[in-house]
Amino acid sequence: MKKYYLAIPTAAAIIAIVFFLYPYESEPNQSGSKVLTENGVDHLTPQELIQNGSPLLGDSNAKITIVEWGDYQCTYCHAFHKNTKDQLIQEYVNTGKVNFVFRDFPLNGPDSILAAEASYCGNDQDKYWQYHNELYNNWGGERTGWISQKSLDKFATDVGLDMVQFDKCMNTGKYEQKVLDNQRFGKDIGIDATPSFIIFSDKKITKIVGAQPFLIFKQVIDTI
Template sequence: MSKYHLLVIPIAIGILAGGFLAFYLEPESNTKKLTPSKLIEDGSPVLGDNNASITILEWGDYQCTFCYKFHQNTLNVINENFVKTGKVKLVFKDFPLNGPDSVLAAEASYCANDQEMYWEYHDELYKNWGGERTGWITRDSLDNFASNVGLDLEIFNTCLNEQKYQDKVNALYEFGREIGIDATPSFLVFNGEEIIKIRGNQPLEVFLKTIGEL
């Protein structure tokens, strides 16, 4: 158990529609009651069936080494066996730890979403990952990624120039900190009754066990 941290939190209030989830912050005296909708809102579009009973919420950074490794390996198995089969849905929220370039990449992903190509652009960013704080995220590289997935560059660049989603990305970061996210990747895996927190790029077996428990 020393290699990973799982925090299972029982349902706090079960009589309200959807159920309230109690997510215990550090210290435990500081608590935040969250619904599934509160956890999901303002993040990425849902990948998978909206009606899937289990949600994996990933907090990530496009420059993060272990986020990249998760997307190159573990996520593919989860996607094929659980997302595409309707058992699990995935949501991504930005937690840009690595500075302005990470914020800019996150903004670009939401500009891509304006053209209904969020996940295509998201995957293209990780496909072209170039390390942490190495300078691979630039306006030129973001334009190249946009071209690769077929975005309208004029609309895309107008969105970036206007910094349309900068406040959104910064707010996601602050919300993550508020509920105890302090590393990337971090995951909240939940149904209507429990949240299980997974910190870091853990082995596939950890995710399989977590999904099984829920």
């Protein structure tokens, strides 16, 4: 993706549209729309928005990027994965119009951090997205204990990872700081709920909060 500066002179200019519609809530429950805050940042580049996250899904030359901040235990993140993401991928990512990045925002405690670490251990074997999808496909609720080393090992086996390499990665905590850094960056730019989405081109940036239906994303993408 080419590097260019996306000027952000005021908090009001950061977000062109903020969607927050019931019952497609986010976590924690919010009572209104949210905007990103500047926090002393004069400029953000596209690279800053995507760096340290997942591998880029889609064409690196796509004119529009979606960055999702999510938690693997989050109810509404799972709802987005189940109800909306596949259509987004089919209609926009696979056609080269949009690329997609996931960044971690583990609101639900240590198990969410552990799951995020496991996804990056999967990436060491070029299977980030397979592992990411496996986590959401096996979602078991919030803080129910479904995320454990045993379950993460099973998911790794199911997507065909080398278990010696995967377990070594997990046991050393190789990606714990990466996950925490993702969350910290999200907080710094005003992310406070999951799922949250930043959709941007070189002309416009928009935030969507919550597990909104496909038509909401379509409306933003087609006008950005």
